[in-house]
Amino acid sequence: MDLLIKNGTIITAAETFVGDIAVNDGKIVCVGMNLPVVAEKVVDAAGKLVLPGAIDAHTHLAMPFGGTVSADSYLAGTRAAACGGVTTVFDYPMQRKGFGIIETVEARKAICDVEACVDYAFHCCITDLNDGAILDEFEAAVNYGITSFKCFLVYKKEGMMVDDGTLVKVLLKAKEVGAMTNIHAENPDLIDLYTAQFLKEGKTSAWYHYMSRPEFVEAEADKRAVHWASSVEASLYLVHMADKEGLEAAVAAKREGHDIYIETCPQYLEFTCDVYKREDGRNFVCSPPMKGEESKEALWKAIRQGAIDTVATDHCPFQSYEKDWGKDDFTKIPNGCAGVENLYPYMLSAANEGKITFNRAVELCSTNPAKLFGCKQKGSLAVGKDADIVIYDPYKDVTISVSNMHSDYDHTIWEGKKIHGYPVQTYVRGKLVYDNGDFVGTPGFGEFVKREPRK
Known part of the structure; x- marks a missing residue:
């Protein structure tokens, strides 16, 4: 297994529960409590929220x-x-x-x-x-x-x-x-x-x-x-x-x-x-x-x-x-x-x-x-979905400033806005791309999402 995120409070649109998420080859392969999984990387998300x-x-x-x-x-x-x-x-x-x-x-x-x-x-x-x-x-x-x-x-x-x-x-x-x-x-x-x-x-x-x-x-x-x-x-x-x-x-x-x-x-x-x-x-x-x-x-x-x-x-x-x-x-x-x-x-x-x-x-x-918009692999922490996962610290306070954002603009309308709780890690298809204030991803890693038509 590539990644195990354990002990986090998992939040979906419909549910809230403490559990683990196992990831392999960019997909969520198992969601449950106390998963008996051996993974290359283990992240303990105790006290944090785990979100799509x-x-x-x-x-x-x-x-x-x-x-x-x-x-x-x-x-x-x-x-x-x-x-x-x-x-x-x-x-x-x-x-x-x-x-x-x-x-x-x-x-x-x-x-x-x-x-x-x-x-x-x-x-x-x-x-x-x-x-x-x-x-x-x-x-x-x-x-x-x-x-x-x-x-x-x-x-x-x-x-x-x-x-x-x-x-x-x-x-x-x-x-x-x-x-x-x-x-x-x-x-x-x-x-x-x-x-x-x-x-x-x-x-x-x-x-x-x-x-x-x-x-x-x-x-x-x-x-x-x-x-x-x-x-x-x-x-x-x-x-x-x-x-x-x-x-x-x-x-x-x-x-x-x-x-x-x-x-x-x-x-x-x-x-x-x-x-x-x-x-x-x-x-x-x-x-x-x-x-x-x-x-x-x-x-x-x-x-x-x-x-x-x-x-x-x-x-x-x-x-x-x-x-x-x-x-x-x-x-x-x-x-x-x-x-x-x-x-x-x-x-x-x-x-x-x-x-x-x-x-x-x-x-x-x-x-x-x-x-x-027909993104069938996105939007949920469910088995078979892309492992697009955010770990969120509900106690971390951040004051937005152009100096701590990651864009190329030189000002922001959000300057000085105080945010209670903040993402600490972001995973795209199981790959860590953001870690505690730092971008750690790779340009060109993003993939085109081919969407399904409306029924």
Whole structure:
């Protein structure tokens, strides 16, 4: 046997019990109490929690945006993931006019083959149907292992937005081939209207990024996306949900039996729009922006009630000098914040503080994304699954700082955040990749996760 983790408190989405986990050839081969196993490596996890590795279902690594490229390469982003207990990341390659889905994905996969420190999967952003050729490629993409496609209802000027008709075509084709449609929902026309108004009035601080994209601007697009998906009986995954009104519409559709799923992010659970009034408010600029206290509380309530399905990060950091491009004009601020290393520690700290259970944290960050996106070998500490395992010390306190993170960015919105409890080891398919503050993995070790279609 390669590895035996013994005496830990094993946490799954459904169970909590003290036991041992035996690992061989990257797989979990036995789970039980006092296992009579001889292993090459034995880890005593007494007093600690043993969890399935997290799956960050929403990252943007090495992503061109706003006149630059996001600060974390695939190497840096997946290194940071490992150090936060994330054992699988989903990235979003951007299909452009004239390019196919598999072609787009393979260009990114080639980089991951060399750089990825944890396992990885892809959603593919659809920006142009190429006269229908992209829709014809959906089935081949699903067979390749890409079982989710993203559409933007915003970023018209950047050439990323799809109209309602295109969205419905994607929803229907995805439904036909067993794929999920992901949606970034904001109303571009209202954003453009308010942006032009504020610039004309000389209102250019980061606060007006929020004011140009307030709650109802996101809510309208949330409702529209839910309406189309419900009407054509297709699956829809709403990414980075941030507003109360849109959340309530999505939850109502779920309760009516529609195939609607909701993701939110730690930044919307921690911060409100007041951050945009700060001197460094530009560092918090992301889209959608953080909203008001009422929306934040609604998100926490939905998490506790089981209405939100996943928590992911939308990890897309930029360097501070790039954020400074918009110091006097919010429209020039590259949109995005760091988060991949903070996802699991943040949600597990919330559990440690009693906001949710540890089982719910595992469900949100590991088990649910594995189920929703067809990662059959991930998301659980069960026999036959990949040995993606996190050992967590519930008594270890960490104050987040850019100096103790493992990315390539030079600042973080999480600076000074105190986390109660912290991962001390991360294993990817049985290999130790993070050990007590240090990355000990190998770039290129991460493997492509070929996903199964939806039933």
